[in-house]
Amino acid sequence: MYSTSSLKAELNERGWRMTPQRETILQVFQNLSEGKHLSAEDLHILLNEQGEVISLSTIYRNLKLMSRMGILRELELAEGHKHYEINQPSPHHHHHLICVRCNKTIEFRNDAVLKTGAKTAQKEGYHC
Amino acid sequence: MYSTSSLKAELNERGWRMTPQRETILQVFQNLSEGKHLSAEDLHILLNEQGEVISLSTIYRNLKLMSRMGILRELELAEGHKHYEINQPSPHHHHHLICVRCNKTIEFRNDAVLKTGAKTAQKEGYHC
DNA sequence: GTCTTATTGAGAATGATACACAATTTTTCA
DNA sequence: TGAAAAATTGTGTATCATTCTCAATAAGAC
Ligand SMILES: [Mn+2]
Ligand SMILES: [Mn+2]
Ligand SMILES: [Zn+2]
Ligand SMILES: [Zn+2]
Numbered sequence A, B: 001m002y003s004t005s006s007l008k009a010e011l012n013e014r015g016w017r018m019t020p021q022r023e024t025i026l027q028v029f030q031n032l033s034e035g036k037h038l039s040a041e042d043l044h045i046l047l048n049e050q051g052e053v054i055s056l057s058t059i060y061r062n063l064k065l066m067s068r069m070g071i072l073r074e075l076e077l078a079e080g081h082k083h084y085e086i087n088q089p090s091p092h093h094h095h096h097l098i099c100v101r102c103n104k105t106i107e108f109r110n111d112a113v114l115k116t117g118a119k120t121a122q123k124e125g126y127h128c
Numbered sequence C: 001g002t003c004t005t006a007t008t009g010a011g012a013a014t015g016a017t018a019c020a021c022a023a024t025t026t027t028t029c030a
Numbered sequence D: 001t002g003a004a005a006a007a008t009t010g011t012g013t014a015t016c017a018t019t020c021t022c023a024a025t026a027a028g029a030c
Helices: A004-013 A018-029 A039-047 A056-068 A111-123 B002-012 B020-031 B040-049 B055-068 B112-121
Strands: A074-078 A082-086 A095-098 A106-110 B071-074 B082-086 B095-098 B105-108
Touching: A018 A039, A018 A056, A018 A082, A018 B112, A039 A056, A039 A082, A056 A074, A056 A082, A095 B112, A111 B095, A111 B112, B002 B020, B020 B040, B020 B055, B020 B082, B040 B055, B040 B082, B055 B071, B055 B082
Parallel strands: none
Antiparallel strands: A074 A082, A095 A106, B071 B082, B095 B105
């Protein structure tokens, strides 16, 4: 799990900067209960309710940044917009099953699926 | 693999109709070589080049319809828009591996992954 | 503290997809 | 066979998520 300081360290390593907005966003996802996913809009509203106003532009920018960094996962949950969740490492990692007809969505854990993906990525020369 | 007549039968079964546009779209995907995926825009251009003009609205409508029917698969390939391919049944069914950083995309086959999905769906009471 | 440069916020722009509606086809059935 | 009913199409427009632009601000380096 990412702490504020490890986020800062990793940002600086890449020539980027820590900001109060980035810290706030990280905290929201860390405190989000299992199985919940937030869209950019969801996050914006949630922060407004908490009295922490961050512009929608900044939210979009940082959700994308933190996804590329591997801190968040960007999900396509059949609702026409992206959702995000914290990117948990292996024992807590989960998959999503989404019905293409009614959009019913669930989470499940399965090591074989995870390993197949990792093994295939390695075999195909994926670099990251 | 869907034939023109089985598409017609299945459409009529649901109170829908066969049209030349639907037949044309089905044929394009049937003749598409393995590993290729088309966006709505791609399909529109490809049809124009073949002299078969179908409006973009009709293309969007029918790509969605045929996906809900299970004839096509709607793919989120990290390019900001949807792609489609024919939905091959089990022995030919494949998965996509997409790098979240560089968007490298490959196809691979794996029965275990397929079965895990199916089993999980059944256990969770997915209806279709 | 100052300097450099990344980041933010506000608003405008973009782009994929959905929608509205009149004209046209399919299908049904008398 | 030929209306009548209903689904589908094409054109144009609307919507909505996301990105872009740019001036103002703030983080990090020295
Ligand atoms: Mn999840
Ligand atoms: Mn494919
Ligand atoms: Zn379903
Ligand atoms: Zn990559």
